[in-house]
Amino acid sequence: MAMWVEANIDGLVGPSHHYGGLGVGNVASLEHEGLPSHPRQAALQGLRKMQLVAELGVPQWVWLPPVRPRWEMLDRLGFHGSIGQRLARALQEQPRALSAAFSSAFMWTANAATVAPACDCRDARHHFTPANLIASWHRGWEAEERQADLRRFFGSGPCVVHDALPPLGPLRDEGAANHMRLSDDSGCVGLHIFVYGAIDEEVRGDWAFLPRQTRAASQSIARLHALDPQDVFYLQQHPQAISAGVFHNDVIATSHQNVMLHHARAFLDGEAELERLERRFLQRTGQPLIRRIISESELPLADAVRSYFFNSQILSPFSADRSHSAADRPRMVIVCPQQCQEIGTASRLVASLVQDPQIPIDEVRFVSVQESMGGGGGPACLRLRVWADATLQEAMPQGLRIDGRLVDRLTSAIEQWYPERLTLNELADPHVAQHIEQVSHRLRALIDPAGATQAQ
Secondary structure (H helix, E strand, O other): OOOOEEEEEEEOOOOOOOOOOOOOOOHHHHHOOOOOEOHHHHHHHHHHHHHHHHHOOOOEEEEOOOOOOOHHHHHHOOOOOOHHHHHHHHHHHOHHHHHHHOOOHHHOHHHOEEEEOHHHEOOOOEEEEEOOOOOOOOOOOOHHHHHHHHHHHHOOOOEEEOOOOOOOHHHOOOHHHHEEEEEOOOOOOEEEEEEEOEOOOOOOOOOOOOOOOEHHHHHHHHHHOOEOHHHEEEEEEOHHHHHOOOOOHHHOEEEEOOEEEEEOOOEOOOHHHHHHHHHHHHHHHOOOOEEEEEOOOOOOHHHHHHHOHHHOEEEOOOOOOOOOOHHHOOOEEEEEEOHHHHOHHHHHHHHHHHHOOOOOEEEEEEEOOHHHHHOOOOOHHHEEEEEEOHHHHHHOOHHHEOOHHHHHHHHHHHHHHOOOOEOHHHHOOHHHHHHHHHHHHHHHHHHOHHHHHHHO
């Protein structure tokens, strides 16, 4: 039986990383609006996190930043003239449009797509659907870029890269941030959980922010991916969670293989569906699902959002190298943002999970992704999970697989080309804008010349 491992694709933070405050329902994004950002530090923090994952033996790839600013976006919004005129007018008349044109939110690749491996799909093909991201206007422009990235990686063999769902309000889709896959140890048997906020066009409810995912969108993706309906589960986000700043499911729940962790207020009236999930998991895998409910007393909802505990990554070390003895490695490692060390409730929760003999998480690593956290993205936001067998891994661009040499090359480029500090006003400077535009072109020419040629 083939082994399926959870490969990761992270988006490298772009040189235009700034705090525009454009994230709908994203408390961190709103709180940091207008503050100076540090693109160089942000990119290096994300790269170090990728390096850690790769050193744990997990297959790790990187997507390079798409070109910013998006001049065609400014043109379509009526900002014409010279570069300086377009930038100055956008800053004066509609600064959020300027921010959106320079957005580096693509770095959060958990929103790039929803993925289903061939072993789960009735047509025995790998399926990828880029998210339309229409709930936030600065991200709704990303779908075509990410579709191109997906086709660069998965454009041959038994793979299907779908178009994003139509850009309609009732079909709002935010990708893998609202999707979880549970599996047996081999990764061959998978169950899919789709989490949504609203049914379709419904926007009324007991929430402070617009729900970003609809059930109609999730159901459409399940059909496109040819998933067995018996292996698909739908859970609705709790309105209290959305109102507290849980704009995606991965801020309030997480999973890896046979482990599922979620807050007591993650889902609305979800017990019947969760019980069906547990029964089906036992039936399909022969082992019980390890589902741990985190109570409000253990981790208050506000602390869950502040710490981003649920946006930690749970990994199986050396999953790509089965030659290591199981006795020589932890069963699972949880990679947490450093805020989980600093916030008492989160720190105690992490310690209790590692000490719990019923939970196969044996080790914790804390990482600093502070610049990403300022925009509302923890470690798991920065990666897209792709369940891959050896054949699929070999077909992915090896030049973009993280190893020591690639880390060194990217580090050198980031330190040389990325701005140390940025504000929105500085993005309106034509010289800054043109420099940022050139950085993305240079990175692609240096690191991925084949991809740069395809993009042209």
